Amino acid sequence: MASDRSKRKASDSLEEEYFPTNSKTARRCKQTMPAATRSSARIAARATRPDKSSHSAPIIYNDDFLGIGSGNGAAANVTDFNAHLHPDTSRYAEVFGGMNQGLSSQAQGGIYGVNHSFDIATTTNVIGNGNGQTAYYNAPLPHMGEVTSNGMTGGRVGGAWMMNDGSEHATHTGSGDASFAAPQHPQGTAKTNYVHSYNRAALCDSVDYFKSHEGGNYHFNKTTLGLLIDSHGSIRDYIDGTVVITNLGGEKKRDSTTAKMTHGESQTKESKYFQFLTNTVSLGHAVVIILGDRNPRSPIKPAFPYSVMGHFMVTDIWSEASLDNQNNKVAFWMVRLEKIPTAQMSWWVRGTGDDSHLYAVGQNVCPSFICSGCGNTSKMIYNEGWTCLKPECPNHFQFTVDIGYGQQQSMVLGKVHYSTTFLRERKDPSLLIRHPLAPLVPALPTRADAAFGTEKDFKKGIVCPQCLCASRRVRWCRWECEEPTCDFTYSVDFNIYSIDEVRRETKMAKKAKPMNKAIEISNIVQEWTTTIAGYEVNTYALPGEDGTVVGTVSVLHATEGICAKLHGPDDMYINLQQRDLKLQRKAARLHGNRGEELTSHFASNWGAPYKFGVMVDTTGFDEAPEEILRGVSQLTWAQGQIINAIDQKIQDDSIQYAATSMSLRSEPFNELLSLGYFEDCVINYHDDGERELGPTVASLSLGSPSVMRFRPKKRNSIGHTPKTLDDKSKNKPAVLSFPLYHGDICIMHGTDVHRLYEHEVKPNGMLRYAMTSRYIRPETINDEAVRADALIKGKLPAGIEALAYKGQDETGDLNDMNAEVSSVEAPGTLVMDSSTVQRGQADERADNDVSNDSGDIPNADDRTQADADASVPTQLSQGSSISQATALLDDLCLDAEHLSRLSPQQKRALGNRLIRMGLTCHEAIEEN
Ligand SMILES: O=C(O)CCC(=O)C(=O)O
Ligand SMILES: [Fe+2]
Numbered sequence: 001m002a003s004d005r006s007k008r009k010a011s012d013s014l015e016e017e018y019f020p021t022n023s024k025t026a027r028r029c030k031q032t033m034p035a036a037t038r039s040s041a042r043i044a045a046r047a048t049r050p051d052k053s054s055h056s057a058p059i060i061y062n063d064d065f066l067g068i069g070s071g072n073g074a075a076a077n078v079t080d081f082n083a084h085l086h087p088d089t090s091r092y093a094e095v096f097g098g099m100n101q102g103l104s105s106q107a108q109g110g111i112y113g114v115n116h117s118f119d120i121a122t123t124t125n126v127i128g129n130g131n132g133q134t135a136y137y138n139a140p141l142p143h144m145g146e147v148t149s150n151g152m153t154g155g156r157v158g159g160a161w162m163m164n165d166g167s168e169h170a171t172h173t174g175s176g177d178a179s180f181a182a183p184q185h186p187q188g189t190a191k192t193n194y195v196h197s198y199n200r201a202a203l204c205d206s207v208d209y210f211k212s213h214e215g216g217n218y219h220f221n222k223t224t225l226g227l228l229i230d231s232h233g234s235i236r237d238y239i240d241g242t243v244v245i246t247n248l249g250g251e252k253k254r255d256s257t258t259a260k261m262t263h264g265e266s267q268t269k270e271s272k273y274f275q276f277l278t279n280t281v282s283l284g285h286a287v288v289i290i291l292g293d294r295n296p297r298s299p300i301k302p303a304f305p306y307s308v309m310g311h312f313m314v315t316d317i318w319s320e321a322s323l324d325n326q327n328n329k330v331a332f333w334m335v336r337l338e339k340i341p342t343a344q345m346s347w348w349v350r351g352t353g354d355d356s357h358l359y360a361v362g363q364n365v366c367p368s369f370i371c372s373g374c375g376n377t378s379k380m381i382y383n384e385g386w387t388c389l390k391p392e393c394p395n396h397f398q399f400t401v402d403i404g405y406g407q408q409q410s411m412v413l414g415k416v417h418y419s420t421t422f423l424r425e426r427k428d429p430s431l432l433i434r435h436p437l438a439p440l441v442p443a444l445p446t447r448a449d450a451a452f453g454t455e456k457d458f459k460k461g462i463v464c465p466q467c468l469c470a471s472r473r474v475r476w477c478r479w480e481c482e483e484p485t486c487d488f489t490y491s492v493d494f495n496i497y498s499i500d501e502v503r504r505e506t507k508m509a510k511k512a513k514p515m516n517k518a519i520e521i522s523n524i525v526q527e528w529t530t531t532i533a534g535y536e537v538n539t540y541a542l543p544g545e546d547g548t549v550v551g552t553v554s555v556l557h558a559t560e561g562i563c564a565k566l567h568g569p570d571d572m573y574i575n576l577q578q579r580d581l582k583l584q585r586k587a588a589r590l591h592g593n594r595g596e597e598l599t600s601h602f603a604s605n606w607g608a609p610y611k612f613g614v615m616v617d618t619t620g621f622d623e624a625p626e627e628i629l630r631g632v633s634q635l636t637w638a639q640g641q642i643i644n645a646i647d648q649k650i651q652d653d654s655i656q657y658a659a660t661s662m663s664l665r666s667e668p669f670n671e672l673l674s675l676g677y678f679e680d681c682v683i684n685y686h687d688d689g690e691r692e693l694g695p696t697v698a699s700l701s702l703g704s705p706s707v708m709r710f711r712p713k714k715r716n717s718i719g720h721t722p723k724t725l726d727d728k729s730k731n732k733p734a735v736l737s738f739p740l741y742h743g744d745i746c747i748m749h750g751t752d753v754h755r756l757y758e759h760e761v762k763p764n765g766m767l768r769y770a771m772t773s774r775y776i777r778p779e780t781i782n783d784e785a786v787r788a789d790a791l792i793k794g795k796l797p798a799g800i801e802a803l804a805y806k807g808q809d810e811t812g813d814l815n816d817m818n819a820e821v822s823s824v825e826a827p828g829t830l831v832m833d834s835s836t837v838q839r840g841q842a843d844e845r846a847d848n849d850v851s852n853d854s855g856d857i858p859n860a861d862d863r864t865q866a867d868a869d870a871s872v873p874t875q876l877s878q879g880s881s882i883s884q885a886t887a888l889l890d891d892l893c894l895d896a897e898h899l900s901r902l903s904p905q906q907k908r909a910l911g912n913r914l915i916r917m918g919l920t921c922h923e924a925i926e927e928n
Contacts (some may be wrong), residue, residue, distance in 0.1 A: 067274020089215030091416055157232055194347050195440050195463050196304035197470035201597045203306050206461030206470035209288040216249050219276040230292025239297045241346035242356035243423055244289055248273040266331040274333050275361040284434025286311040299352045308440055312337035313432045318389035321397035321412050329412055331391040340429045364424040371395055381422040453494035454767045456680040464488045475601045476583035476676050482854040496577050497767040499570045502703050502742050505765040509705035522735035528649055532641045540736050544752055545717050548614045549657040552748020554642045558743025569743035573702040575770055579625050583676040600681045608776040620793035631771035632672050634805040635698040639666045642747045661752035667694035667775035670794030677768040683761045689754030695776030698747045701740040709737040712759050
């Protein structure tokens, strides 16, 4: 026992040292505080005139401060003025005037503060006249100039005017009648003098002291740096202008009977949050507290969901207890923190008459007693009497209660109240905090010469220097303040990320172990290889639940030669960096926490609108930059090639495949999703299985290397059969992964690839783009206007044929991508005119499907067709009609007799098939 006790003492000694009993603190403070600071640290005065019909102002003088307040009125309840000075510097003064006036319309009052340390030009003047129930004014710092608010003659509800600090921030809130004239901030923006945010992700993204997307306790290196106090506090949580008391949380559960959140298991000294907080204390760090607007103890209703209260020092940690519904005692940690004094009034008590800043170090001291059960010291912090606050002690949180007949009983009390002495105790920050306080408003990021602007630091949020709203980086090109009324934007120039850099990254990725490991092919996946137009192609066939091939994933590996081709991947990559692709991060799924998270990657959509999990802003192809159109062209070409190759493979090897999933005809792409990835951006597991989509999704990778992975979805039997419920909820391991390098094209074919599998892409470098094309089936869009929009936006502009992509011919020569589509090349050197295919396919579908009313949508090109029909075209384009297609075929094909037996629609389909597949006219006819 003896050794136990000494052990306990040793472990407690740290706590003792940093949570000294008040008498010790008082003594130490007296000894260490310089005289000058002592005299000005808490110079404060307060005048209260309760229920007086009229009174003149209290005048408070000290070296740095003059405050005058006056108020009169038939029923002025309370007028109080107080002031305190920053303990560290006499050049700061804070003036606070609060008025609560009665209902009488006669009441009026105001405050006027002059800081003697500054000349008249920097004087703080605030004059307020008003009446109503709540009117208050405060003017903490001296740079404000003059602010006057008059009005509310006969108003029902008074106005509130808050002038905050000297950095030209002002907030006006309040309501009054029409005659209330409130000066507007020059920019017309809502301003505060404290960091705040509309959602948690924005705060976590923008500041270093709170990055916990879930839970209220943010720690780094096992040290608590930030606490969020929101809903779910304990019943004894407490907030005033200086002191915050909160439970350490973290281990709560919902009580099945009462549905209330209760502390699940008892927290001990092994509880991590206790350990992290004691680390904070022993290292001498401050903690930043963030007030959530659902905190039931907040003295005022905060204006924002998350508001930074400031730096606090931990003064006490102790253990309380409550009884669960089986009457078992559950212990939990509580912490008391004290605001580290600043020049700023605590915004969360403005107008509440809070006087917590008036108490000085040593003025109030809680007595401490040694516990007879454990020999440790605990303070007497409750009105209900002293109890041991050490969770390991048998006397822990037992109060001696009078139960009548002169008898007493020791019990856990449900309701206890902190003593005012405890709440008014004050600690000297210089004794507890040993590090400079990290700024609450981080500096805006700037780019060093060697940086590119896409490093992960530039993806963080910022705190708007104008209104202090924590704002995420939503847009690729710049930051925009998320405060709706603030117009602040900020950008950091990008440095072009060169092809040499991409090659260097690629080389490293190929060498690096994780990248080598990236190639994983489970034995349930078949692999086929081939070569198409200079690309080495791997096709992975994915099985369905019965083993039949339900879809394929093909990767066309680009050589450096392909990449370097004129208008090829290298050119595209460099050009894209100089375009505004309108890339943005969009709100992603909520993980049970409040507010939205953003996707890691940035996206924008071109062509037909596409809801990629969330709706992405869409620009029609007619307004798309050339690189986007080239992307569609190249991907459409690749699609034709791959479907042809798969078709061939299936026939050659008599492979069983799910025809419902894998149609072996290509659909024309009418959409391209451009994705941008900064360093560390990813696209997490998802599927592209929207019902509107055709079976093929093709994607061109540009820039930094990445790894793509596929895994079967949870609830199917692919990979392994989930047996238990628990099993069903677990993610399965990937069955296929491979790297994607600059210029590579990945083609997923088969709707079941998305019904049964999901995929992710994790780039590993500084800057990557992906361009992913799909076919959005207009006939699946019920809303006529949306369908019309999809048809218009998804239409490739006339002249697209100039961008036709030809791949590489059989001799290995790289064809100029600028070449006109004027002749049909040998197989594998397909000439692709995607607009033709699109148009042709649409016609085919209209012919085959009478229920498809998409043909009713007026075609803007119709009026030009008569003219165009007059001559034999050398190529098909957006405006080509069926007769033009027929004419072109007639011109190209020698077998006129065969052709003459085809209907115009068949000719059109044939022409498109021919073009898509790179077949000669004779081959196509034979195929047909
Ligand atoms: O970045 C990539 O390559 C993947 C793109 C993707 O999965 C998508 O657009 O759906
Ligand atoms: Fe995808």
